[in-house]
Amino acid sequence: MPLLSLLALLALTGCTVAAQPGDGARPPGGEANLRLPDLSLATFFGGAVDGRTLLLFGVLMSLVGLGFGLWSFLGLSRLPVHAAMREVSELIYSTCRAYLTQQGRFLMILWAFTAAVIFVYFQFLVGTPLGQSLIILAFSLLGMAGSYGIAWFGIRVNTFANSRTTFASLRGRPYDLHHIPLRAGMSIGTVLISLELLILLLILLVLPGEIAGSCFIGFAIGESLGASALRIAGGIFTKIADIGSDLMKIAFKIKEDDARNPGVIADCTGDNAGDSVGPSADGFETYGVTSVALVTFIMLAVGGQMLGADAVPATQATLLVWLFTVSATMIGASLLSYAASSAITRAKHTHSDDIDFERPLTELVWITSGVSILATFAVSWLLIPDLGDGSLWWKLAAIMSCGTLAGALIPEVVKVFTSVKSKHVEEVVKSSQRGGASLNILSGLVAGNFSALWLGLSIVALMTGAYLLSMLGLDALMVAPGVFAFGLVAFGFLAMGPVTIAVDSYGPVTDNAQSIYELSTIEDLPGISDELEHDFGFTPDWERAKHLLELNDGAGNTFKATAKPVLIGTAVVGATTMIFSIMMLLTSGMTANIDKLSLLYAPFLLGLIMGGGVIHWFAGASIQAVTTGSFRAVGFIADNIQLDGVTKASEADSRRVVEICTQYAQKGMFNIFLGVFFATLAFAFTDPYFFIGYLVSIAIIGLYQAIFMANAGGAWDNAKKIVEVDLAAKGTPLHDASIVGDTVGDPYKDTSSVALNPVIKFTTLFGLLAVELGVSLRHSEAHTLVTVLAVASFIAALVFMWRSFYKMRIDAPMLTTADIDPVVDEPAT
Helix, strand or coil, X not given: CHHHHHHHHHHHHHHHHHCCCCCCCCCCCCHHHCCCCCHHHCEECCCCEEHHXXXXXXXXXXXXXHHHHHHHHHHHHCCCCCHHHHHHHHHHHHHHHHHHHHHHHHHHHHHHHHHHHHHHHHHHHCCCCHHHHHHHHHHHHHHHHHHHHHHHHHHHHHHHHHHHHHHHHCCXXXXXXXXXXXXXXXXXXXXXXXXXXXXXXXXXXXXXXXXXHHHHHHHHHHHHHHHHHHHHHHHHHHXXXXXXXXXHHHHHCCCCCCCCCCHHHHHHHHHHHHHHHHHHHHHHHHHHHHHHHHHHHHHHHECCCCCCCCHHHHHHHHHXXXXXXXXXXXXXXXXXXXXXXXXXXXXXXXXXXXXXXXXXXHHHHHHHHHHHHHHHHHHHHHHCCCCCCCCHHHHHHHHHHHHHHHHHHHHHHHHHHHCCCCHHHHHHHHHHHHXXXXXXXXXXXXXXXXXXXXXXXXXXXXXXXXXXHHCCCHHHCECCHHHHHHHHHHHHHHHHHHHHHHHHHHHHHHHHHHHHHHHHCHHHCCCHXXXXXXXHCCCCCHHHHHHHHHHHHHHHHHHHHHHHHHHHHHHHHHHHHHHHHHHHHHCCCCCCCHHHCCCCCHHHHHHHHHHHHHHHHHHHHHHHHHHHHHHHHHHHHHHHCCCCCCCCCCHHHHHHHHHHHHHHHHHHHHHHHHHHHHHHHHHHHHCHHHHHHHHHHHHHHHHHHHHHHHHHHHHHHHHHHHHHCCCCCCCCHHHHHHHHHHHHHHHHHHHHXXXXXXXXXXXXXXXXXXXXXXXXXXXXXXHHHXXXXXXXXXXXXXXXXXXXXXXXXXXXXXXXXXXXXXCCCCCCC
């Protein structure tokens, strides 16, 4: 059915529109009509430098960032590590590599679906020359390859850093355990942002203005596709492995990351597939999509009441150059902040016996926010002092700084609900002490729900500040300046992108480091203490090493949680800007059909209602894939685990668990993504105002659903950490209860919530093309065709939504009473 639907779209659309190529029926204002201005029209420093020359500074800063990232990567690979630990990390990397290779094949299948619609749109509907259509497709493939490549780089960096962090713990110096994961994170963060910026700048500088806009859109759709698929699949994979490994601790009363458990290697692979691949691809896509949203807005909305027709291209070029120069400067600001923060931490803690692992990360985030805000104002004052009435430079800088401030403030709010020091997390532990798993789960739900309120208030407050600033003269340059302000807030979120990615990537390294310690069985190696003394010059402190690894993992959990709402927030705020582009298309620059953007217009209201249903389907479908996969993984591990006479699980059994996780991750991702894909086509073809309501709904409801799930999961995760570290209660009923809560939170925080971010952006971006396709066909009097396509796409969406549950169900027979072991009453104590 979905293939027939797609072929119908290709054949019918091609036949209908090809009969009238270039007939002018296509409405104005769409993304295919974006013609970027000549950047040389923008001049700076009294006319001494034009825009194209100034953007070469951005290229230089991108190369500096790439150089730093690669230098850090090579430095990590040369750090000392024992062979037993390196062997485990290389096994983890090899399973990650196999997983990513299979994901790459699936991505090409998904890209074929998306590329077909892009090609039909540009080639047959717009009448774009074949060569230009192929260039746009190439950039969509480049965008997807960028998300995929950054994900691969992130895994390689982290699997170098994890074993080096484990080895460093043996010295008993906490500073080393902080420095190595953060260095790995900064390597990933700077390469990610620098590569993204370099590609965007090359599109601006190399491609002709008449095709650059379309290539921006193609590139953004491609990277959004890659991030969506990798986030969904990675989130499913990691939580199948995590749950399968964790439940063995209850079933067999074995220790954390017991080397005899064949699920532990899969868990480590999942830490990278979900917590490294996902955020890396997601961050790459978020930065690019937000940039493209602002470029689209500038091209569609700039031309206010004080601008003559001749001044519009120069103003657009000035804003574009300013935007990307600020972005390039932020790479330098992040590197400078990292250097300053590292120097402070090194001076304080190089020889310290104790360290609060969260504190240096918090200091880095706030230092980066402050430096970035100062840099934004400085660059704005230098480049656009005369823009508008002469005061817009500081107003634009202040609006963007609202987002930069959010990048530091939101993590502080998240820590209130997820940190190991949080009263909410303590509440989860206290509830578990008396009420077991039941009250543990209820307290976590409370923390997640409360967090949605306070984070919502924080985001609304910062967006309100930006909106009020936009009312102070920006309407002289553009229509809907408030929407532009929201886009700048999203861009400000990403101003400190290298550091945001770095503190997020800190988590998978610390999580893997703890596992590698147990999997290496290094304590049991004959003569290991003498070997370390002879080869590396120190005597290991085994108990202190394990304690420090546990503490550092708690900090990693916290900062994994803090990065999630930042990326989710950019998805929603950035989607607002993209939705505005669709509104501009449909309302001819906000002069017609405004009445249809109202609750009084039934299709718009129905779209608002529909969006919530799709968000909850998505959450349920992704958790269903985790549940079924976990069922299979738990069954295999329980049947094959050997606890007597062996020190490690066999590599074959470990790889089989990885295969089970991969199988269900791919099945779940394929059904879910195509459900989203065809739902987007169906709703865009049904009615454009219905579709706008739908986009608004999935953005808002998705925001709160994601925040609730992410922070509830974070609270459960660190409640378990308190039980294990602070209370030293492993193997007790309290520990069992905390494990149950954590397994509930696993798909909440690392599957459903995080994948909503790229899904919202893919739907919005792809919807730009789909809704214009539908509108253009209606203008061509092809109403029947649009109806047929809407119905066919809706049926295809329902098929995949149905498959996401009914083809993912646990198909094992239910146990009967005779199969269940009787409960033996124990005497009261």
